[in-house]
Each structure stands twice: as C-alpha cells, then as structure tokens.
Amino acid sequence: xxxxxxxxxxxxxxxxxxxxxxxxxxxxxxxxxxxxxxxxxxxxxxxxxxxxxxxxxxxxxxxxxxxxxxxxxxxxxxxxxxxxxxxxxxxxxxxxxxxxxxxxxxxxxxxxxxxxxxxxxxxxxxxxxxxxxxxxxxxxxxxxxxxxxxxxxxxxxxxxxxxxxxxxxxxx
Numbered sequence: 264x265x266x267x268x269x270x271x272x273x274x275x276x277x278x279x280x281x282x283x284x285x286x287x288x289x290x291x292x293x294x295x296x297x298x299x300x301x302x303x304x305x306x307x308x309x310x311x312x313x314x315x316x317x318x319x320x321x322x323x324x325x326x327x328x329x330x331x332x333x334x335x336x337x338x339x340x341x342x343x344x345x346x347x348x349x350x351x352x353x354x355x356x357x358x359x360x361x362x363x364x365x366x367x368x369x370x371x372x373x374x375x376x377x378x379x380x381x382x383x384x385x386x387x388x389x390x391x392x393x394x395x396x397x398x399x400x401x402x403x404x405x406x407x408x409x410x411x412x413x414x415x416x417x418x419x420x421x422x423x424x425x426x427x428x429x430x431x432x433x434x435x
Contacts, residue, residue, distance in 0.1 A: 271320035271361040277396035305415040320362035322389040
C-alpha cells in the first residue's frame, strides 16, 4: 500500500498581490524565484512559492484573473497582449501547483467591499488556509473565520522560516 503524499495547502492571492508581482520593481516575470526570498520583491516571491509546486496550491477565480488583467492594463499601462500572457502564466502556475481556477458560489458577505467578498468566496470554497492580500479591508479582518490574512512579506517570511526548519530537520 502506498501512502498518499502531503496535500498542498490551498492559497488565494488577492489581485493586488498578483499585480505587484510584475508591476513593482525587481520583478523577474518569466522566471519566478522560489523562496527563500531572492528577488527583493515579496509579491514575486509569493508566486515563486506557488511555481515550485511544493507545499502550496494556488487557487484563482475568473474574477481575480480578469481584475488582474484590467488593473495591469488600466493602471500600470501593460499592453493587452502582455496582460493576457500573464493571465495564462498565472493559470499554468495554479494548475501545476495542484490548485486551479474556479468560480465559487457567492456565500461571503463579511466585508463591506463587494470585490473583497469575491476573494473571500474563493478562499472559503477551496478551504484556503492562507489568503494573501495588501488590501487593508481584508488584512484588518485577520483572522477571518480563524484564518490569518497575510501580507505578501509575511507570507514569504513564513514560507522561508518553514523551509529553513524543514532543511534543519532533514528528510524523514
């Protein structure tokens, strides 16, 4: 009998994390680094944690993907083709990590901001233990239903600490 391997921890990133991963300085874009943080960009390092498909499963929704593309084009000035390419890359990272893309049912009304509730709908649906956001409406709710809502730098620091601990402990 073969025992199943560890199940990746479901993670949801808010639009602002996904936008800042390529819009803020020092962003590697194509080659996401894997923490320990190496890029100097905590947002890019968040994606690196997903890209190596080790302990986390990234979950996205059409709402998050569409708003990421919209903000990149309207606010950052990213050309449509590049924004669409990024959307495809995010979808590939989510699928490869053991997560994916789904439209969750509307069940959460805990935040006064409708957009934030859509992010929380996804977190609730997939059982995300680590929603990551820079939105103060969301982070001020932490812990939300017993789940911490982390900022990108907090997430990467915890990933780094966890991985350092695992390396010190050695293989089982």
